[in-house]
Amino acid sequence: MMAYIARRLLLAIPTLIGITLITFLLLGVAAGDPAKALVSMKGGEYQIEQARRETGTDKPLHIQYLRFLGETFTLDFGDSWVKNRPVSDLILEGIGPSASVTVPAFFLATLIAIALALLCAFYRDSLVDRLTVISAVAGLSVSSLAYIIFGQYWVGYRWNLLPVFGFESGPQGIVFLILPWLIWVAISVGSDVRFFRTVMLEEMGKDYVRTAAAKGVPTRSILFKHILKNAMIPIITRVVIAFPFLFVGSLLLERFFGIPGVGYLSIEAVTTNDYPVIKALVVYSGILYILFTIISDVLYALVDPRVRLR
Amino acid sequence: MLLALLLGLTGCGADPYPGALPGEMHVPLAVAPQSLDPARGSDQYSNTCIVNLYDQLYEYDYYAVPYALKPCLAEAMPEMSEDALTYTIRIKKGVHYIDDPCFAATGGKGREVVASDVKFDILRLMDSKTRSDGTWLFQGRIVGLDEFAEASGSENIAKNTHRSAYTAEEGYPDVTGIEVVDDHTLKIHLVEPYPMLTWVLAMGYASVYPPEAVAYYGEELGVQAVGSGPYRLGQRPARLKHKIVFEKNPTYRADPYPENGTDDMADFVGKPMPFAPRVVATVFEEDQPMWLYFLSGHIDRSGIPKDNFTNSIDEKTKELLPSLAEKGVRLSKDSRLDIVYDAFNMEDPHIGLPAGEKGLALRRAISLASDIDWQIEHLYNGRAREVQGPILDEFREFDASFRNPWKRQPGETREQALDRARKILADAGYPGGKGAPRLEQDVSSGTSGLQFFQAFQADLKAIGLRVDALQMAFPDILKRLRNKEAQIWGMAWGADYPAAENFLQLFYGPNKSPGSNATNFDDPEFNRLYDEARILPPGPERDAKYQRMQEIVTDQCVWIFRVRRVLYSLMYNWLHGYKYNDLSTKYFKYCRIDEEAREAALQKLGKPNPWPLVWAALVLFVLVATTFWAARNTRRAW
Incomplete structure (x- = not known):
């Protein structure tokens, strides 16, 4: 290895x-x-x-x-042409805020999607399955901007339940993150459910599942020990490959919620022709992408003994 | 359950300023400032922060109409020599910088502001390695300064962002034009008279800061501030991309509230400024959150986003809607010191000077065809006024009787103006626009740029001319202007100081691209008049020259002079002392918050509504229950 x-x-x-x-x-x-x-x-x-x-x-x-x-x-890209500060400092300052939005929201969305996908696959063609798939398709058809505008207007302004906008470091900042998290989940859970459902359905149709059921293996074991484990390779691919993008942040969410993250930095750099920052972001993203691709390959071998890395 | 748990956390409330101080002021910034370093903060948002953190030698008499200056760090207005080539500036004694670790010699206690600081700051601005955008203010003006700037770019001098002195040993020539007579006296020797110098010394670029701050913070000066201004940074390093906190400077010099202030501050005349113990400037890159923040009372003042105009202003009367007035909101309308224009590249073979009479005819016809009234009504929601030429009504050279001959005249209908334009085209050999070249306009990306282009296209179509849009990002338009590649483009120019010269220099031949004269207009008579006028003090002789220059550029139709914008701003009635000033954003110290009035209003504005949570929980419960019921009644998948 x-x-x-x-x-x-x-x-x-x-x-x-x-x-x-x-x-x-x-x-x-x-x-x-x-x-x-x-x-x-x-x-x-x-x-x-x-x-x-x-x-x-x-x-x-x-x-x-x-x-x-x-x-x-x-990995030293000098100073930003516009801000006159080291590029590495600007990026490091942005990673925390970006990750505080994207990482929890990503895991939340993935967990919800896997759970819903298992449910849909288990009760495929039932009312539950159809309603979930229809909701997923409807959800992913709505523009992310619409979620943001709706969330800020209704949840933040009209109902005054969460801050419309803002960012604070530390525990007192959690309240500012809830709305962006919910919006992230709403935006991404639909496509995740559809993808994971397809993966689960493919596994459920295989002979070893039918054999396990025939032998009287409890449903919970079939679902979580057999199907979920075997479905891990495509899930890992999707999850691990998404990781580099979590550090790059979410352009729209950061801009609309005033989150001083890397996404915000990249928009600024592009609009102001700040080439050192653009170059650094491209190279860092490239490195992260390569690293996470290698990690996902290694994980394949760990979750599936049939896979050998040579 | 997870959703309910998350929503349950909303019990924390929606207060965006936990731990706010009574009387704290909350203001919006539409774009994140690039830098707090006075030499580097070129955008207006950086400038807003800088002028409230640092002092300059002079400052705007904030409420004065017309624009006027008053001493800030200077003891009095400068003493000028008879030949207008030497300015003597005396600096106030006993003014100290804020306490900061950069003052190692005094154990962190802020030292007194001295004249040598001003010299160092101007040299740093002109240092090639600082890469300041403000060098044009002093370029060619002060004896020895251009030579210094040239030498500073030499590769023999290493870049040192922590530099606290410019010494001859390192290869910097002495700048004799800035003479430090003693700690509190400075003499500036000019190459030629520069009547605008005092205005320049009131700009953010001319902020005064200690060399120790540069030595200590270096590049970090972009997110730090060591000044003597009314405020200091309350959070260091500053978070420029989100929220910048300003704290009252406890060692601020005596600075009483002026007599010419706003009516609601009558009781505070003569009382020491600043009033607000803290100012929080929140950066909103998008209009929607800023507008919702304002409606919630989380910011004390705001502009009106284009999409929210009809929700706040009566379209007929252009006054505030009662729904907002009842909430205690006030409206202020202020003309901006700017001109929105369409410009022609005078070196373009089809529409510029090389095209001779045909090019001139095209420019005049386009100017006549422009329907400014329609644009004001539909593209600006009425928030603009038509301009006739480059001299605005605030300037002493303004002539109220002047009419641009290539715009609609008083009493002339739109159709009559179009007929005049068609006749000009026909006389030039383009009857009904036939045979005229297809034109191109550089249009900045976004819906707004496209809307303006479509209006321009419709105006041209009315006289038979055709124009295509070249849509691109603003930096790309800038590149094309520098390369003299653009043919027609729309832009706005905001004044740097209240002088017609600031607009007229945009037509001065030696300023051609890549300089500020992007039209590349180069008229010998105009250039001669400009050279003569720029060293003259204000007076009838200069007025006449400026007015002649205005006649030349309007007759040649170098620009289509469209409008100057009128800013509609809203503020809550708990904000006192605020008045818009287009040239100075040093307003924090003049404002006061009536905390009782704000608290009372916020109680009404910001009550959480728990019912959606209850409904969400019910819906969630029904969904989960239905799922389990459905699951139990469905056959297994295998």
């Missing part, structure tokens, strides 16, 4: 170089001279020259790319 992990980590290097190359081509070449957008209309040629010199965009392209590669492998 260690050899497999080492090989996958080595393979990550060319992948990372590919990510940096595409990012550089998009930002450094196709998007044009960033200094011209960094200086406001009040500045002129002199200020643009200054901006080029201080951001290093006056250097030849290959030098700029080599610098970007160096930054990628040292």
